[in-house]
Amino acid sequence: MAGIETPLTDVLDLDVPVVQAPIGSATCPELAASVADAGGLGMLAVTWRSPERTRELVRETRRSTDGRFGVNVVVDDDAKSVPTADHVAACLDEGVEVVSLSFGDADDIVDLVQDEGGVVLQSVGSADAAREAAEAGVDAVVAQGWEAGGHVQSEVATMPLVPKVADAVDVPVVAAGGIADGRGIAAALALGADGAWLGTRFLATEEARAHDLYRERVLDADETDTYFGTLFDEGWPGVPHRVLRNSTLERWQDAGEPPRGERPGEDEVVAETADGDSIARYEDSLAVPEVTGDVEAIPLYAGQSAGLTESVPSAETLTERLAEETRTALNRTRSLLDASDSGPET
Numbered sequence: 001m002a003g004i005e006t007p008l009t010d011v012l013d014l015d016v017p018v019v020q021a022p023i024g025s026a027t028c029p030e031l032a033a034s035v036a037d038a039g040g041l042g043m044l045a046v047t048w049r050s051p052e053r054t055r056e057l058v059r060e061t062r063r064s065t066d067g068r069f070g071v072n073v074v075v076d077d078d079a080k081s082v083p084t085a086d087h088v089a090a091c092l093d094e095g096v097e098v099v100s101l102s103f104g105d106a107d108d109i110v111d112l113v114q115d116e117g118g119v120v121l122q123s124v125g126s127a128d129a130a131r132e133a134a135e136a137g138v139d140a141v142v143a144q145g146w147e148a149g150g151h152v153q154s155e156v157a158t159m160p161l162v163p164k165v166a167d168a169v170d171v172p173v174v175a176a177g178g179i180a181d182g183r184g185i186a187a188a189l190a191l192g193a194d195g196a197w198l199g200t201r202f203l204a205t206e207e208a209r210a211h212d213l214y215r216e217r218v219l220d221a222d223e224t225d226t227y228f229g230t231l232f233d234e235g236w237p238g239v240p241h242r243v244l245r246n247s248t249l250e251r252w253q254d255a256g257e258p259p260r261g262e263r264p265g266e267d268e269v270v271a272e273t274a275d276g277d278s279i280a281r282y283e284d285s286l287a288v289p290e291v292t293g294d295v296e297a298i299p300l301y302a303g304q305s306a307g308l309t310e311s312v313p314s315a316e317t318l319t320e321r322l323a324e325e326t327r328t329a330l331n332r333t334r335s336l337l338d339a340s341d342s343g344p345e346t
């Protein structure tokens with residue numbers, strides 16, 4: 001099948017301008033490889049993984065695909081224990097060629113990656129941040145709008161953000177937030193983006209490491225079922241995030257939305273990780289398959305695009321489907337133009 005070529009596919013050497021966004025510990029070699037096999041970019045999110053584990057995941061992904069994949073590291077030190085440079089150095093040492101950075105400054109990392117022949121992407125939430133990233137020398141920017149699931153860098157919606165960012169920089173722009181099908185990708189391209197970055201949609205794939213209950217909640221959700229705020233702040237304080245409405249959120253809202261320190265059940269342990277570590281009610285933990293306990297009560301990160309997410313295909317099938325839908329949507333737009341051009345003169 002013919003690809004869709006854009007400046008992003010040129011920079012990243014892809015067949016289609018579709019990126020499986022880093023979705024924390026729900027990413028895994030199977031997911032990234034499946035997307036890469038379909039000509040998109042698969043991503044491993046490694047922030048909360050040790051450099052040793054990161055190396056294993058990179059090797060496993062490489063063994064599974066000849067396609068393109070990259071890694072994502074959150075730069076903000078408040079989010080993690082491993083310094084960004086250590087993570088990036090481990091990845092480069094394993095031959096990783098695409099590094100995406102979010103929530104922080106790419107300045108110190110750009111040379112590190114590009115000196116090894118790699119490509120650097122930075123997530124931004126405004127045109128100013130995009131300009132700064134471009135000045136730092138990144139190869140592409142990811143404009144993440146407010147609709148996005150997970151931790152969110154912007155209070156501007158994708159629709160106004162993407163054209164502002166596209167006007168601000170000369171490097172390729174990837175649109176993120178609120179995109180779940182080919183209509184969204186075509187719209188992003190029309191807004192001036194060169195590709196799309198989909199997180200919530202890829203949660204509902206066969207390969208993503210999402211707990212069954214979490215995946216079901218994403219499938220059931222309408223576009224109105226998310227909350228944006230700073231409620232689940234233990235572990236990474238003060239950073240806004242978007243999650244599905246759940247019992248913890250409802251209890252807090254019923255209590256009048258009290259501040260940190262006075263929230264209901266603040267000292268409660270609600271679930272447990274596979275290693276037996278406890279997960280507190282307001283902790284920024286991810287509902288991976290091994291989590292036990294009251295999984296519904298922990299943050300179920302998802303964007304407004306959950307409303308458009310209704311099936312669980314393999315990530316390869318999804319990537320192919322997204323490309324096909326994008327073609328259909330672009331053709332539809334073109335046919336509107338053709339029909340207007342050939343219409344009767346008035």
Ligand SMILES: Cc1cc2nc3c(=O)[nH]c(=O)nc-3n(C[C@H](O)[C@H](O)[C@H](O)COP(=O)(O)O)c2cc1C
Nearest residue numbers: 021023024045102148149150177178199200301303
């Ligand atoms: C479960 C989940 C985990 C995420 N983890 C990360 C992460 O580790 N690093 C990052 O830069 N963004 C992360 N994000 C944000 C995504 O990369 C992406 O920007 C977002 O999902 C796009 O919006 P969408 O969910 O509407 O597609 C996460 C999003 C979700 C839903």
